[in-house]
Amino acid sequence: MAPRVLVSDKLSETAVQIFRDRGVEVDFLPDVGKDKEKLQEIIGQYDGLAIRSATKVTQKLIEAADKLKVVGRAGIGVDNVDIPAASRRGVIVMNTPFGNSITTAEHAIALLFAVARQIPAADASTQAGKWEKSKFMGVEITGKTLGLIGCGNIGSVVASRAIGLKMHVVAFDPFLSAERAEELGVEKVELEELFKRADFITLHVPLTDKTRAIIDAEAIASMKEGVRIINCARGGLVVEADLAAAIRSGKVAGAGFDVFEVEPAVESPLFGLPNVVCTPHLGASTNEAQENVALQVAEQMSDYLLKGAVTNAINMPSISAEEAPRLKPFVKLAEVLGAFVGQVTESAIKEVEILYDGSTANMNTKALTSAVLAGLIRPQVADVNMVSAPIMVKERGIILSEARRDKSGVFDGYIKLTVKTAANTRSVAGTCFSDGKPRFIQIKGINLDAEVGANMVYTTNADAPGIIGILGTEFANAGVNIANFSLGRNRPGGDAIALLYVDDPVGEKVLDLVLAHKEILSAKPLVFDVA
Structure with a gap:
C-alpha cells in the first residue's frame, strides 16, 4: 500500500507533483493547517505531513496521528513543531535548512x-x-x-x-x-x-x-x-x-x-x-526560495517513506535502515557527549577531536560525528540538525579531526570528544552498556561511571573531605532530589569532579548556595534529551 501524505500549507504545485511522480498518495489541502479541529480530525489517515509555518504540529495533534511517520517543514524554522512530542512517538521531523x-x-x-x-x-x-x-x-x-x-x-x-x-x-x-x-x-x-x-x-x-x-x-x-x-x-x-x-x-x-x-x-x-x-515575516518569501524548499521537502519525505532514507532530520541522523538498530544508541551517546561540552563551553571553539575506540571505530562514524557536532553547537544554534551541523562547523572555521583505533581498554567500544578553545581544552568520553543507555566514563581525564539523566549538575572541586555532604545538604535544603551521584578524581588530594542526576532542573539560587562553599570551584546545570 502506497504511503499517504497530507500537504496542509501552501506548497508549490510542482512539489505536490513530486510526491505523485514518486508513487506517494498526496492530498493537497493548503488551508486545513489553519483549522486545528479539522486537521486533528483527519491527521490519523496520513503517514506524512508536509507543512510551512501556518500548521501547528502540537503534542495533541501528534497524539491523534496514529500512522504519522514524518513531518516535513519547507523552511528552516521548526518553532511550530513540538519536537520532543514527535520524538517520543517516533515521528521524524525534517526541515530544509539552507533553501532560503x-x-x-x-x-x-x-x-x-x-x-x-x-x-x-x-x-x-x-x-x-x-x-x-x-x-x-x-x-x-x-x-x-x-x-x-x-x-x-x-x-x-x-x-x-x-x-x-x-x-x-x-x-x-x-x-x-x-x-x-x-x-x-x-x-x-x-x-x-x-x-x-x-x-x-x-x-x-x-x-x-x-x-x-x-x-x-x-x-x-x-x-x-x-x-x-x-x-x-x-x-x-x-x-x-x-x-x-x-x-x-x-x-x-x-x-x-x-x-x-x-x-x-x-x-x-x-x-x-x-x-x-x-514586514510580515517575508524573509524567505521569494519565488526562488519558496520553490527550492518545497521541492526539497517533497524529495526528502518521499525518500524516507519509500526507501527509509533520512535526510535533514531534526531529531534523527542520516542513517540507513540496515544499520539503524545497532547505531541508534551510540548516536544518542554522541549527542550527549557533544551537548555536555556545548553547555559548559562559553568561548569560541577552535578545534574538535573525536576518537572512536574499539567497536565504535567500525560503525557509521559519519553519522556519529554529525550527532556529536549537533549536540555540541545546539546550545547556541537551536535549529541545527545532524546534516547541517558539519556544514555549520566548517563555516565557522572550526578544525575537525577524527581518529579510529582498536580496543584499548576495558570497554568494547567508546567515544571520546576533545574540544579546544582559546581558553582551555575539555574532554569527555562515554559508552553504551547492554541496556543501550549512554553513560559518561571519563571527564577531564578523570574516570567515573555516570548514568545520563534529563537534568544534571556538573561540579569541579579539589579532592577533599566533605564535598558529598556539601552537595547533598544544599540540594536537600532546596528540595532537589538526587537520583544518582557519581564521583571521580585524578589522584588523592588532586582534582575531583561530580555528576549529579537530579529529578528536576536546578536554579541559579541553588547553584549560588553551592558555590558559596570555597571547596566547590564550579557548578553547571546540564539538560539532556534522553527521550
Whole structure:
C-alpha cells in the first residue's frame, strides 16, 4: 500500500507533483493547517505531513496521528513543531535548512536600506502629493559599521553583501573562529563592544534561552546614539517595548522588523513609530526560495517513506535502515557527549577531536560525528540538525579531526570528544552498556561511571573531605532530589569532579548556595534529551 501524505500549507504545485511522480498518495489541502479541529480530525489517515509555518504540529495533534511517520517543514524554522512530542512517538521531523539563506539575507539588506533612507515613509508622502524633500534626510551606508549578532549561514551572506557596500562589519558569534572571521573579512568582537561601535545592528541567531531578549533596555543604553536595528531572524530576540521607548526618545534612529514576539503581529509597540519599517515575516518569501524548499521537502519525505532514507532530520541522523538498530544508541551517546561540552563551553571553539575506540571505530562514524557536532553547537544554534551541523562547523572555521583505533581498554567500544578553545581544552568520553543507555566514563581525564539523566549538575572541586555532604545538604535544603551521584578524581588530594542526576532542573539560587562553599570551584546545570 502506497504511503499517504497530507500537504496542509501552501506548497508549490510542482512539489505536490513530486510526491505523485514518486508513487506517494498526496492530498493537497493548503488551508486545513489553519483549522486545528479539522486537521486533528483527519491527521490519523496520513503517514506524512508536509507543512510551512501556518500548521501547528502540537503534542495533541501528534497524539491523534496514529500512522504519522514524518513531518516535513519547507523552511528552516521548526518553532511550530513540538519536537520532543514527535520524538517520543517516533515521528521524524525534517526541515530544509539552507533553501532560503540568500533570500533572508537579502531581505535584511533591503530593510537596512529602507531604514537608512526612510524609503517607505518617503514613498507614502510622495504618492500623497506632499513632496516633503527636507523631511526625509537619510544617512549613507558607505563607511558605516554594521554589527552582526550571529555570523552563521545567513549572517555570513549579510556580511559579504555589507562588505560589498563598503561597510565595516563587526560580528559577535561564540562559534566564529578568528580564522573564519578573517576569511569573511569581518572583525570578531564581544557583544558589548558590538553595541558600542555599531551604526547598524542586524540579528541572525535562533531564539534560545541565551538569545531571548538579547537586545533590551540595558543593551540599548550601551549603544551609539542614532543606531538602527534590523531583525529578520526571530521575534523575541528584541524586547519590542524597550526598543519602542528608545525610538521615541531618539536613542535609536530607526528599525526594520520582519519578525515579532507574537505572530501574526496585529499589534506591536513598534507600529506607528517614525522610521520603523515592518514586514510580515517575508524573509524567505521569494519565488526562488519558496520553490527550492518545497521541492526539497517533497524529495526528502518521499525518500524516507519509500526507501527509509533520512535526510535533514531534526531529531534523527542520516542513517540507513540496515544499520539503524545497532547505531541508534551510540548516536544518542554522541549527542550527549557533544551537548555536555556545548553547555559548559562559553568561548569560541577552535578545534574538535573525536576518537572512536574499539567497536565504535567500525560503525557509521559519519553519522556519529554529525550527532556529536549537533549536540555540541545546539546550545547556541537551536535549529541545527545532524546534516547541517558539519556544514555549520566548517563555516565557522572550526578544525575537525577524527581518529579510529582498536580496543584499548576495558570497554568494547567508546567515544571520546576533545574540544579546544582559546581558553582551555575539555574532554569527555562515554559508552553504551547492554541496556543501550549512554553513560559518561571519563571527564577531564578523570574516570567515573555516570548514568545520563534529563537534568544534571556538573561540579569541579579539589579532592577533599566533605564535598558529598556539601552537595547533598544544599540540594536537600532546596528540595532537589538526587537520583544518582557519581564521583571521580585524578589522584588523592588532586582534582575531583561530580555528576549529579537530579529529578528536576536546578536554579541559579541553588547553584549560588553551592558555590558559596570555597571547596566547590564550579557548578553547571546540564539538560539532556534522553527521550
